[in-house]
Amino acid sequence: MKPVWAIGLMTGTVLDGMIDVASIRTDGENVAEFGHWKLAPYKTDIRALLAAAVEAALAWRFEGPEPAIFAEAEAALTRAQSEAVADFMAEAGLTPSDVAAVGFHGQTVLHRAPEPGRHGDTRQLGDGRLMADRLGVDVVYDFRTADMRAGGHGAPLSASYHVALLRGINAGPETAALNLGGVGNITWWAGGEEFHAFDTGPANGPINDWIMRHGKGEMDVDGALALSGTVDEERLARLLDHPYLTAPYPKSLDRYDFTADMAEGLSLADGAATLTAFTAGTVGRSLDQLPQRPTKLIVCGGGRKNPAIMAALPKRAGAEVVPAEAVGFRGDAVEAECFAYLAVRALRGMPLSFPLTTGVAGPMTGGQIATRPASARRA
Numbered sequence: 001m002k003p004v005w006a007i008g009l010m011t012g013t014v015l016d017g018m019i020d021v022a023s024i025r026t027d028g029e030n031v032a033e034f035g036h037w038k039l040a041p042y043k044t045d046i047r048a049l050l051a052a053a054v055e056a057a058l059a060w061r062f063e064g065p066e067p068a069i070f071a072e073a074e075a076a077l078t079r080a081q082s083e084a085v086a087d088f089m090a091e092a093g094l095t096p097s098d099v100a101a102v103g104f105h106g107q108t109v110l111h112r113a114p115e116p117g118r119h120g121d122t123r124q125l126g127d128g129r130l131m132a133d134r135l136g137v138d139v140v141y142d143f144r145t146a147d148m149r150a151g152g153h154g155a156p157l158s159a160s161y162h163v164a165l166l167r168g169i170n171a172g173p174e175t176a177a178l179n180l181g182g183v184g185n186i187t188w189w190a191g192g193e194e195f196h197a198f199d200t201g202p203a204n205g206p207i208n209d210w211i212m213r214h215g216k217g218e219m220d221v222d223g224a225l226a227l228s229g230t231v232d233e234e235r236l237a238r239l240l241d242h243p244y245l246t247a248p249y250p251k252s253l254d255r256y257d258f259t260a261d262m263a264e265g266l267s268l269a270d271g272a273a274t275l276t277a278f279t280a281g282t283v284g285r286s287l288d289q290l291p292q293r294p295t296k297l298i299v300c301g302g303g304r305k306n307p308a309i310m311a312a313l314p315k316r317a318g319a320e321v322v323p324a325e326a327v328g329f330r331g332d333a334v335e336a337e338c339f340a341y342l343a344v345r346a347l348r349g350m351p352l353s354f355p356l357t358t359g360v361a362g363p364m365t366g367g368q369i370a371t372r373p374a375s376a377r378r379a
Contacts, residue, residue: 007022018041020336022036023088085131101369102139103343108255176297179300179301182208184203202258225272226308227311352367
């Protein structure tokens, strides 16, 4: 199949006020070319609206009618992200007819993993039809619901793209891809058709919340607080006994399944140090579960920019760590690239999720497709 251009969008659960936008040219299997990418800030105060929507979602918990704020937040973020894509295409020299699809992940406000006898649920805010109409481009969205209705976890979906990246650098089974966003997830590939992926545990989420709880900003900048603190090793050992960490995969987490309350009673610095050590320790527990324990981790996502996390990983996870850029990946763009890649796979009916990534019975495609208006279609 001929590679085509696609644009991917991602806004993480850390609610940092940024829209990740990236383009790649792909056939849905390999990446033929990496295009333009950028981090685009929301131009209006949507961040507060999204935070309120998350708060409402945590109270809702999939019980009863959806909170009214969802519709307001969904429309606002869709318009803002559509504008970001329009600006992005202009900067990249792309016209709507050049782009096969936009992969629009939307904003996750709540995720509930499946349990025995009950399918899971997930909610991402994002109106694909509205975006397609505004941009004149096919939009693939709602990537997770079909997987969850089929009994899967709906996450992580990044595995097939991580494998494409690992294949592109001829990585072997000693190397795994680790993404550290609000939640961490890992992808391991032995070189054949089979690959494994699951959520490792919390990543930046509880650390950021701990800092904000103390009114010291929105994150532990440069890991300075964690590096100045002392890990409560006894508490850390108890935290690492959490049943999620030894539960067999496939498995997934909501951003708020592990919270800053884990550090309650500690000083600001010691709490940051302990939460950081816990993030690294959960990765170590995860490596122990894989068929072969990787000795090298390629770290993507915001966590790679935190020196305290990167210093804790070799000690607590027992693996060499390198940032994405060290192997030629675009660390801030990987998640957005992923949804560009998945959009092309969805257009071509290729699987997005697999038994050893989300737990579905067999490989399956997913995502809804909002086609561009007839007036914007190619001749």
